[in-house]
Amino acid sequence: MKQRAYNFNAGPSALPLAVLEKAQKEFVDFQGTGMSVMELSHRSAAYEEVHNQAISRLKSLLSIPDQYEVLFLQGGASLQFSMIPMNFLSAGQQAGYIMTGSWSEKAIKEAELFGKPYHIASSKKNQYRTIPALSELTFNEQDAYVHLTSNNTIYGTQWKEFPETGNIPLIADMSSDILSRPIDVSRFALIYAGAQKNLGPSGVTVVIIRKDLLEKENSDAPTMLKYSTHAKTNSLFHTPPTFGIYMLGEVLRWVEEQGGIDVITQKNEEKAKIIYDTIDQSHGFYYGHAEKDSRSLMNITFRLNDEDLEKKFLTEAKEAGFVGLNGHRSVGGCRASTYNAVPFEACKALSEFMGEFQQKNS
Numbered sequence: 509m510k511q512r513a514y515n516f517n518a519g520p521s522a523l524p525l526a527v528l529e530k531a532q533k534e535f536v537d538f539q540g541t542g543m544s545v546m547e548l549s550h551r552s553a554a555y556e557e558v559h560n561q562a563i564s565r566l567k568s569l570l571s572i573p574d575q576y577e578v579l580f581l582q583g584g585a586s587l588q589f590s591m592i593p594m595n596f597l598s599a600g601q602q603a604g605y606i607m608t609g610s611w612s613e614k615a616i617k618e619a620e621l622f623g624k625p626y627h628i629a630s631s632k633k634n635q636y637r638t639i640p641a642l643s644e645l646t647f648n649e650q651d652a653y654v655h656l657t658s659n660n661t662i663y664g665t666q667w668k669e670f671p672e673t674g675n676i677p678l679i680a681d682m683s684s685d686i687l688s689r690p691i692d693v694s695r696f697a698l699i700y701a702g703a704q705k706n707l708g709p710s711g712v713t714v715v716i717i718r719k720d721l722l723e724k725e726n727s728d729a730p731t732m733l734k735y736s737t738h739a740k741t742n743s744l745f746h747t748p749p750t751f752g753i754y755m756l757g758e759v760l761r762w763v764e765e766q767g768g769i770d771v772i773t774q775k776n777e778e779k780a781k782i783i784y785d786t787i788d789q790s791h792g793f794y795y796g797h798a799e800k801d802s803r804s805l806m807n808i809t810f811r812l813n814d815e816d817l818e819k820k821f822l823t824e825a826k827e828a829g830f831v832g833l834n835g836h837r838s839v840g841g842c843r844a845s846t847y848n849a850v851p852f853e854a855c856k857a858l859s860e861f862m863g864e865f866q867q868k869n870s
């Protein structure tokens with residue numbers, strides 16, 4: 509078998525090898541059923557066990573309090589951009605968006621279809637190199653909610669501390685850093701994340717919603733696009749993405765086996781550090797896009813001083829077996845996504861490759 513790639517893809521991204529191998533083993537006969545997980549009825553006891561275990565593992569790993577529901581939806585984080593204002597914003601009503609990158613821009617654009625979203629703060633004027641300081645943020649009690657993006661996959665910035673919004677529901681897109689570090693779920697009214705970065709394969713979207721928010725839902729939203737529809741039915745109102753949920757459950761089991769979120773956090777810090785150190789010690793040969801105090805542990809964005817050299821770097825990195833190092837098409841440059849399942853060895857290999865490339869080219 510070909511060696512596993514050094515996979516730095518931004519999403520879909522690396523999955524733990526142990527999970528892939530377990531899925532392979534169970535692929536045609538899941539636990540003696542004589543069927544693949546994909547062939548089970550979503551109403552069967554065997555599937556229900558998979559489904560409920562995935563929910564309880566997530567609740568336990570993230571210490572999700574009892575007053576929250578965990579939902580498995582479809583449509584990606586992108587559908588959440590629409591579902592949130594469709595359910596919680598009324599015509600003429602305001603909602604505050606904290607703008608930290610392309611995903612915040614996409615989110616607010618959908619909210620404009622339903623109400624009056626506005627910018628609480630924006631780091632656009634510095635090319636989204638920073639997360640706004642908490643002291644810059646002011647909130648308006650009348651707002652339907654406040655929305656932020658906890659990790660900016662494209663620009664490589666990440667919130668270190670979250671704002672206190674009092675009675676205003678705080679909503680976060682955590683697609684690219686959920687489960688990478690401990691979070692205090694009780695600070696949020698709703699958290700959402702497409703699974704394909706840290707949680708599993710694409711096709712499942714996780715929503716963690718505080719039950720009292722469900723009561724504020726606009727009643728005229730279509731059935732499938734109401735959170736309460738899925739909350740009332742344990743995300744089994746219709747056929748859920750069963751195989752994706754099974755894989756997500758196995759990724760969560762893997763996180764438990766690694767020692768839980770604290771161990772994962774520590775590994776993520778070590779992985780990011782070895783690459784950031786390479787950038788910082790390169791005397792400007794490489795330079796980071798994000799300002800140091802806003803740097804993401806999940807998406808490391810950097811550039812080379814010279815565009816031709818940058819192209820050469822990306823070409824040679826590809827030849828050397830590194831996958832997914834091109835920056836997002838909207839910003840260019842380089843990006844290494846070091847999600848939970850990316851092993852330290854891959855980050856170390858990248859750091860060494862960067863060091864050698866610099867030596868040869870300066």
Ligand SMILES: *Cc1c(COP(=O)(O)O)cnc(C)c1O
Nearest residue numbers: 584585586611661681683684702
């Ligand atoms: C990847 C990503 C999205 C888009 O997710 P889809 O599941 O493709 O809709 C949204 N927000 C953030 C922060 C992301 O990283």
